[in-house]
Amino acid sequence: MRILVVGAGPAGTRCALRLAESLPAARVTLAGAEAALPYDRVALSKLLTGEAEVAGLITHPLAALRGAGIAYRPATPIAAIDRAAGAAVTARGEALRYDRLVLATGSAAIRLNLPGAALPGVVAYRTLEDVQAIRRAAIQGARAVVIGGGLLGLEAAVGLAARGMKVTVVHAVGWPMERQLDATAGELLTRRLGLRGIAFAMPASTVAIEGATRATGVRLSDGSLVPASLVVMAVGIRPQVTLAEAAGLAIGRGIQVDDAMRTSDPAITAIGECAEHRGRCIGLVAPALEQAEIAARAIAGEAVAWAPRADAAALKVSGTAVWSAGDIAAANAESIVLRDEAAESYRRLLLRDDRLIGAVLYGDTADAGFYLDLIASGRALGGRRQLLAFGPAHWREAA
Ligand SMILES: Cc1cc2nc3c(=O)[nH]c(=O)nc-3n(C[C@H](O)[C@H](O)[C@H](O)COP(=O)(O)OP(=O)(O)OC[C@H]3O[C@@H](n4cnc5c(N)ncnc54)[C@H](O)[C@@H]3O)c2cc1C
Incomplete structure (x- = not known):
């Protein structure tokens, strides 16, 4: 069996490895558009700060891929799929035949279609090459603007x-990370980042x-200008579906995929951020890897189903721990809030029908x-509701 995996991000790479393991007679090819070896996208922030260099981000050296029996094709964007012929055609016009095709094309950073958006000095924050471009353009003491105050x-x-850059974040909402944080946590974070010069x-x-000839600033809708020699657009992501479409x-x-990650064509599977399962696309690496495992097992003939779990998101780099999970903007939810101003700690727990549905820490x-487990399990809190804000130790004592 010839299996072609398109996209060498975390999902595609994991799926190729599992397929090569479970189907040793299959010929597994992993074709990725990027030139690099598979790398840890989640750790790109370390490349940005200089805590890590490219070599430290590589997750699968060539020898490991070869040793696992995978033919790795970097810098090989797939331009078309010929389903009738069972072939994917590379941008250079080469046809790669497949019996089973796995699409793991991930997401692309959204680029706002603004006047000046194509000027040198305007970059996205998604790939290794993006971060290398940011590093080249980052000048100590110069000014930068980041458009978008979400996690990325x-x-x-x-x-x-x-x-060493002087950074301004331009954000459309009144506080950063509004999808993960409520206004109070957002304000605390704004203050904390302000102390770091942001x-x-x-x-x-x-x-x-x-x-x-290159970016010199960002014009806001109130007419003001924020000077910047570097502009990073971090306004969201869009699943890469052009090939499939x-x-x-x-x-x-x-x-669109079913529970076994099969698309509307049974010979084609889609996993990771490019896939839509029961109306939802994921945006984190853990579920992308789970989907990769499920898809590999389904292709190997097992009857398996992927079930989404409650999402949790953490900001890795603020110098302050920030975490949230579940539904934090639920209508008709009750809140339990615990706040220690001196310790700069805050937690808000959202409840509905005696169950924890969301948490901001x-x-x-x-x-x-502890909170993620309660959200994911949907267990009733019973008589211990008043202990919830104090964490697992008190909770267990009262059990
Ligand atoms: C800076 C940054 C920090 C992040 N931090 C976190 C975090 O802390 N926690 C977390 O859970 N998630 C984090 N994420 C998100 C996480 O990286 C993604 O959820 C994860 O990478 C998704 O994996 P994927 O394999 O589905 O897609 P991707 O990682 O996007 O990989 C898809 C690959 O397919 C390739 N491709 C696309 N089209 C084609 C084509 N036609 N032919 C060949 N190849 C193609 C792309 O070039 C890409 O290499 C972060 C993302 C970024 C950018």
Whole structure:
């Protein structure tokens, strides 16, 4: 059996490895658009700050891939899928035949279509090459703007500040990371990042990138100009579905898959951020890897099903622990709030029908696993509700 995996991100690489293990007679090819060996995208912030270099991010050296029986094809973007012929065609026109095809094309960073967005000095924050471009453009003492105050935007801002740049984050909402944090935690984080020299323009929207031959600043909708020689766009991601769409597969926001990660064509599987399962696309690495495992087992003939779990997100780089999980903007939810101003710690727990449905932890995130377990299991709190905010130790004592 010829198996072709398209996309050598975490999902594609994991799936190729599992397939090579479980189907030793199969010919597994892993074709990736990027030139590098498979690397740890989650750790790109360390490359940005200079805590790590490229070699330290590589997760699968060539020898390991070869040793596992995988034919690795870097710098090989797939341009088309010919389903009738059972072949994927590379951008150079080479046809790679497959019996089973796995699409693991991930997401691309959204680039705002603003005047000046194509100027040199305007970059995204998604790939190794993006971070290398940011590092080349980052000048100590110069000014940078990060458009977008979500998880990735803040990570980029902290990284640029660590490189000695004066950073302003332009964010459309009144506090950063509004999808993970409530207003109180957002304010605490804004203050904390302010102490590290990061300024915020919020709520604010960008209308243009100014500059003749390269970016010199960002124009906001109130007419003001934030000067910047480097502009990082971190305004969200979009599943990469063009290939699948052109091949006529069923598409929503992502490539639609069933519980075994099969697309509308039974010979084609989709996993990771490019896939849409029951109306949802994932945006984190843990579920992408789970999907890769499930897909490999399904292709090997097992009856398996992927079931999503509650998402949790943590900001890795603020110098303050920040974590949230579940539904933190639920309507009709009750809140339990515990706040210690001196210790700069805050937690908000959201409850509905005597169950924990969401949690925001700021400052002290040691109990994150406890809350995630309660959210994921959907267990009733019973008589212990009043102990919930104090974490697992009191909870167990009362059991
Ligand atoms: C800076 C940064 C920090 C992050 N931090 C975290 C974190 O702390 N925790 C967390 O859980 N997640 C984090 N994420 C998200 C995480 O990286 C993604 O969820 C994960 O990479 C998704 O894996 P994937 O394999 O589905 O897609 P991707 O990693 O996007 O990989 C897809 C690969 O497919 C390739 N490809 C696309 N189209 C083609 C084609 N036509 N032909 C060949 N190859 C193609 C792409 O070039 C890419 O290499 C972070 C992301 C970034 C950018």
